[in-house]
Amino acid sequence: MTRQTKNNDFAYQAVYRYLLELIAQMAPGSYSKLPSLRDLAQRLNVSISTIQYAYSLLEHEGRVQSVPKSGYFASGGNVPALPFAGEDLLQDLQQYARSPQMLVFSGAHSLPSMEASLLGVERQLLRQYPRPLGPVHPCGELELRTALAARYTRSVALYWNAEDVYLALDLRSLFETLLAALELQGCTILVTSPCSWRLLRILQSAGLRVIELPLGADGALDLERFASLLEREPVRMVMLASRLNSPHGSLMPSAQHQAIAQLLAQHDVWLLENDLDAEYYFAANPQACLREMVDPQRLLVFSSLERSVGAEAPYAYLLSRHGQRRLQRQFLARGFRLPPLRQQAVARLYAKGRIDVHLAQARLRLRERVTHLYRQMQIQLGSQLHFQMPAGGVTIWAQVQMPTDSRMLFNRLLRQGLLIEPGEVFSLHGDYRQYLRLGWPSGAQGDLQSGLSVLSEELQRAQKTGKLP
Incomplete structure (x- = not known):
């Protein structure tokens, strides 16, 4: 491995490409042993762990096979390269x-992920309750909805019940169900910008008309422009971060909360509060959320368990104190069948304080x-x-x-x-x-x-x- 390669490449990538070339040079149809970890480490002047990581990537792709006590083997033939960048x-x-x-x-x-903890609690539950505890609820398991409601409750004035919590397979299906239940399909939504590209595409695919409002460098809204858009445009919903603006990485100044709440009430607009990144603030004492100042009947809070538990729990959830019958009816029509055991395991992690x-x-x-x-x-x-x-x-x-x-x-x-x-x-x-x-x-x-x-x-x-x- 030349000095230039080391400077311009990243160690495991350079090893990965070197191995791809070795495989490509093998005779088609042949099955040959590849160099050992130690031999490659000495040959390329990198660590054994770097060689092992490159081999593991190739093994995951199915390009090489690990044979215990024998080493790594590969079949000869051409290795397809990555395509060129396209228009999208x-x-x-x-x-x-x-x-x-x-x-x-x-x-x-x-x-980080809580996969090990989550699966451990699942095994415990399976031993205790080898048979399902009851039918699948269309809005999610009561135990998990109760845990989430308790987590968002702050006082006797700002509280949530299990009946206010709804779970869906993912964010896309959650938005589709919510919009259908509250008859908001095709409406105009105002979002702060820059905005998560995943959320933007979900809103767009749901048929919403999206207006973007740029954030200031400090995370503040231009209140005059905000008020003007609410006055001139048929805005039905405003999506704001509960704390952390992502990808901006800023916090909305709490001094603006009261003015924003008044404008939302004045124009009778839904607040769709994005709570996806709220847990990953760096301050020791997090600031209050905007939802604490708005009319709870015009408030929708959404997030995903994936952000706190990991990819093993990709389920999205919604908190709403409005339109319970319509939401329950729509969730029942969608027929979500989230794994009850996994929901119960997540609920136990919340109840025991392990997620905190x-x-x-x-x-x-x-x-x-x-x-x-x-x-x-x-x-x-x-x-x-x-x-x-x-x-x-x-x-x-x-x-x-x-x-x-x-x-x-x-x-x-x-x-x-x-x-x-x-x-x-x-x-x-x-x-x-x-x-x-x-x-x-x-x-x-x-x-x-x-x-x-x-x-x-x-x-x-x-x-x-x-x-x-």
Whole structure:
């Protein structure tokens, strides 16, 4: 492995590509043994753990086979390469994010999972109750809905009951059911921007007309523009973050809450409060949520268990004190059949306080990672990007100092095995082309510095030429 390869590639990726070339050079139809971990580590001057990680990626793809006490084997033949980037930026982003050949700077894998704890509680429940405890409820298991209602209850004035909680398979199905129940299909919704590209596409696919309202650098709304849009446009819903604005990484100033609540009441508009990232703030004492100041009859709160428990519990949930009969009827019509045992296991984790402990530990780890990422970005990218330490989350929102096109930068970096999230995917109108979002990379520890170095070189090249070549 040459010095140039080490500087421009990331260790496990370079090993991965080297092994792909070895396999491609084998005679078609042959079945041959590949070099051992130790031999490759000495040959390529990298650690054994790096070699093992590259082999595990190939094994996961089905390209190599591990034979106990014998090593790794592969069948000869050509290895397909990754396709070139296409016209759909979001599709490219999702496609390349799944590729083990890419160093992905999304931070998505930084969110911890409670898989082991969840499965452990499931096994306990299965031993105690080998038979189902009762029929599947269309709105979700009562035990879990009760736990969620208790979690959101703050006082005798701001409380929730199990009947106010509804569970769905995922966010998309939750939105579709909610809109049908409250007869809000095709309505106009106002959202803060930049906004999660997943939520934007869900809203768009649900047939809603989406108006984007840019956030200030401090997370504040332009209240005059907000009031003007409510006055001029037929807005039926406003989607605001409960605490943390994602991907912006900012907190809405609590001083604005009262004015926003008054405007929502004045125009009789639903508040659709996004609680997906509320648990990942960094402050020791979180600020109050806007929902504590609005009419509960015009309030909808949504989130996903996946954000706190992990991918093993992808179920979305809604809190609403309005239209119980219509919501229950619509959920019954949809016929969601969420696994009762898993819901009960999640409920037990909430009841025992294990999710709270898990989230507290996760916040500490995330803050350490994001702080380290921020400092490394200051060192390597401080003169090229404008950014600030976020108030929470797993990523940093950054603006390129010089005029450039994040789509071109995205494609340039792809060729070097580096995946970033261009700013324009966080707007339905393709805004934020001067922005990008960076999170802790998916590879080994040393790949952070290498990846930032590659990004810095591309930005320097753009600055010298006046554009991205």
